[in-house]
Amino acid sequence: MQRVLALYESSLGKKVVVAITGLILYGFVLGHMVGNLKVFTGNDAAGEPHIDIYAHFLRTVGEPLVPYSFLLWIARIILIVALVLHVYTVIVLAKKNHSARKKDYARHSYSQASNTARWMMISGTLLLVFVVFHLAQFTFGTVGGAKFVEGKVYANLYFAFQRWFFAGLYILVMAGLALHVHHGVWSLFQTLGLDNPDRNRTFRLLATASSIGLFIGFAAVPILFYLGLMPLPPATESTQLADGVM
Amino acid sequence: MKLHLRIWRQDDSQSKGHFGEYDLENVREDMSFLEMLDVLNEQLIDSGQEPVAFDSDCREGVCGMCSLVINGKAHGPLAGTTTCQLYMRHYKDGDVITIEPWRSEAFPVIRDLIVDRTAFDRIMQAGGFVTLHSGPKPEPNSIPIEPEVAEQSLDAATCIGCGACVAACPNGSAMLYTAAKISHLGLLPQGQPERYSRVKQMVEQMDKEGFGSCRNYAECEAQCPKEISINFVSQMNRDYLKATLLEPVDRRSKMNAQ
Numbered sequence: 001m002q003r004v005l006a007l008y009e010s011s012l013g014k015k016v017v018v019a020i021t022g023l024i025l026y027g028f029v030l031g032h033m034v035g036n037l038k039v040f041t042g043n044d045a046a047g048e049p050h051i052d053i054y055a056h057f058l059r060t061v062g063e064p065l066v067p068y069s070f071l072l073w074i075a076r077i078i079l080i081v082a083l084v085l086h087v088y089t090v091i092v093l094a095k096k097n098h099s100a101r102k103k104d105y106a107r108h109s110y111s112q113a114s115n116t117a118r119w120m121m122i123s124g125t126l127l128l129v130f131v132v133f134h135l136a137q138f139t140f141g142t143v144g145g146a147k148f149v150e151g152k153v154y155a156n157l158y159f160a161f162q163r164w165f166f167a168g169l170y171i172l173v174m175a176g177l178a179l180h181v182h183h184g185v186w187s188l189f190q191t192l193g194l195d196n197p198d199r200n201r202t203f204r205l206l207a208t209a210s211s212i213g214l215f216i217g218f219a220a221v222p223i224l225f226y227l228g229l230m231p232l233p234p235a236t237e238s239t240q241l242a243d244g245v246m
Numbered sequence: 247m248k249l250h251l252r253i254w255r256q257d258d259s260q261s262k263g264h265f266g267e268y269d270l271e272n273v274r275e276d277m278s279f280l281e282m283l284d285v286l287n288e289q290l291i292d293s294g295q296e297p298v299a300f301d302s303d304c305r306e307g308v309c310g311m312c313s314l315v316i317n318g319k320a321h322g323p324l325a326g327t328t329t330c331q332l333y334m335r336h337y338k339d340g341d342v343i344t345i346e347p348w349r350s351e352a353f354p355v356i357r358d359l360i361v362d363r364t365a366f367d368r369i370m371q372a373g374g375f376v377t378l379h380s381g382p383k384p385e386p387n388s389i390p391i392e393p394e395v396a397e398q399s400l401d402a403a404t405c406i407g408c409g410a411c412v413a414a415c416p417n418g419s420a421m422l423y424t425a426a427k428i429s430h431l432g433l434l435p436q437g438q439p440e441r442y443s444r445v446k447q448m449v450e451q452m453d454k455e456g457f458g459s460c461r462n463y464a465e466c467e468a469q470c471p472k473e474i475s476i477n478f479v480s481q482m483n484r485d486y487l488k489a490t491l492l493e494p495v496d497r498r499s500k501m502n503a504q
Contacts, residue, residue, distance in 0.1 A: 007490045011459040012449055012483060093459045100351055100418030100458030106252075106265065107344045109318030111325075111468030113416065117461065187462040193484025196477055 011096065014089050019188035021086035026185055026210070028079055029177065033217040039157065039230075040220075047234045049154035056151065087128060094121065116183040123180040130173040137166075155233035161225035170222040174215050182211040247273045247339040251286065253298055254346045259354040259362075265344075266298075275335040279322065280305060280312065282334055299358040307331040307471065310406030313413070314359055315346040320410035320469040328408065328471040348413035352420070352455045363409050365455040366423060372451035373444035374427045376436045389435050402430035404472040414469035417458035422466040424452045425482035426474050432485060442489035449486055 007013035035058075038051040062071045116123075133143070138156060141148030144166065147159040161167045185207035189195045195203055224230050249270045256263030270286050277285070280302050287297035303311035312329040316322040322332040337343065345359065353361040403426075411422035428445050431437035437444070460479060467476045 003491055007487075010449055010486075011453050012486050013490065015459060016483075016487065097417040097419070097458035097461070100456060101349055102351055103349055105315060105318060105346055105349055107318035107346075111319065111414070111465060113463035113465045117463050118416070120461070183462075190462045190476070190480050191483055193480050193482075193487055195480045197475075
């Protein structure tokens with residue numbers, strides 16, 4: 001532990017923290033995207049959507065060895081700590097970088113710095129604000145209309161994405177995620193000292209493929225719901241539907 | 247050809263500085279960039295003005311003295327070229343050229359385009375050395391080394407310490423310089439005894455000097471006049487992690503069986 005704290009003292013150590021927390025968050029978004037695909041697999045024999053069953057499973061997994069929601073909360077705590085460390089450390093490093101060149105050049109000209117790399121702070125800030133909004137909408141149900149019912153994941157998604165501004169916002173933010181991942185997933189391997197000319201192509205390909213794959217996987221949900229290509233939630237009365245879309 | 251030059255003028259590290267605007271005629275294509283500045287300075291001296299101060303020494307691209315950010319690029323527009331090896335044939339009549347010093351808080355401006363790069367010397371002093379015996383000269387080929395590894399070490403050793411990496415980095419980071427120096431010694435058998443203490447000391451000194459931290463833009467690699475690869479940055483990260491987390495602290499204590 002002492003050695004980890006000593007590592008964090010240095011700029012290289014801080015970058016390693018950003019890389020490892022970034023790797024954790026990357027793992028989470030991959031898992032989240034794959035989990036979301038359950039939206040497209042329909043209902044079980046009893047008429048309950050697979051995504052609702054999956055959401056329930058995330059809470060009951062590990063029972064009876066561990067209590068209800070235990071493993072979910074472990075994951076949530078790891079993710080919250082990772083996110084806080086990621087953002088805090090980036091702010092500390094950004095301040096250091098800012099004070100390393102107080103007087104900037106009159107003319108800028110980049111040779112090979114990619115736009116995704118230069119926009120990391122913008123895409124990152126967008127994602128941070130979005131995470132708060134996204135939790136408020138689909139976990140706490142405090143924004144996005146009166147139709148929110150906890151546990152009814154499919155119906156909640158269905159009603160939210162009937163509105164163009166929610167669908168549009170989610171698609172836009174997923175583009176931001178794609179930009180962030182495009183640089184971040186390669187950059188973290190470089191920071192951890194794992195990149196070299198032998199592996200460079202593979203890491204860069206992984207970053208690009210992740211960026212495109214995550215965008216398609218995530219954005220498909222709001223796009224298909226908004227276009228009306230997804231079936232109605234089970235047991236929806238026409239009056240409920242009218243309520244839901246306002 | 248005729249040029250319009252916008253050159254950073256600053257009396258010393260304390261003063262504010264400003265751009266001076268100069269028109270220069272009769273610039274020949276076969277002049278080097280620094281010769282063009284020499285001509286400007288003669289013109290300034292003749293008209294009773296203060297000449298522009300800039301660094302240069304060998305003018306052969308090997309000493310690392312010349313600097314200058316030319317139109318936003320360290321050492322000008324050509325890859326793998328120092329300012330002294332940049333020729334005016336790459337410019338055309340009527341061009342406006344903006345010339346600025348390296349901009350980094352760790353490299354304070356001494357005058358005009360000259361900056362103080364002793365921060366690099368202090369990074370070297372912190373660990374950029376190997377311990378050799380001073381006794382009888384050993385047989386030159388007594389230490390075997392893989393030729394590819396020797397070549398890689400030489401690639402790192404081509405660093406002339408000019409500071410273009412810091413100047414080019416949007417974060418003002420000195421990672422490429424420090425990494426090149428660490429790798430050029432750390433790859434060789436002679437550099438092994440201090441390998442892990444070296445990386446710790448040099449990185450610590452780099453942080454102390456107030457350079458920024460790397461965000462893997464790879465801008466340094468593109469603007470380095472010796473085209474040093476960011477592979478060395480990855481290698482430094484690896485060695486630094488190993489040095490701080492894995493290298494044993496206590497090598498000699500007794501251990502108990504369970």
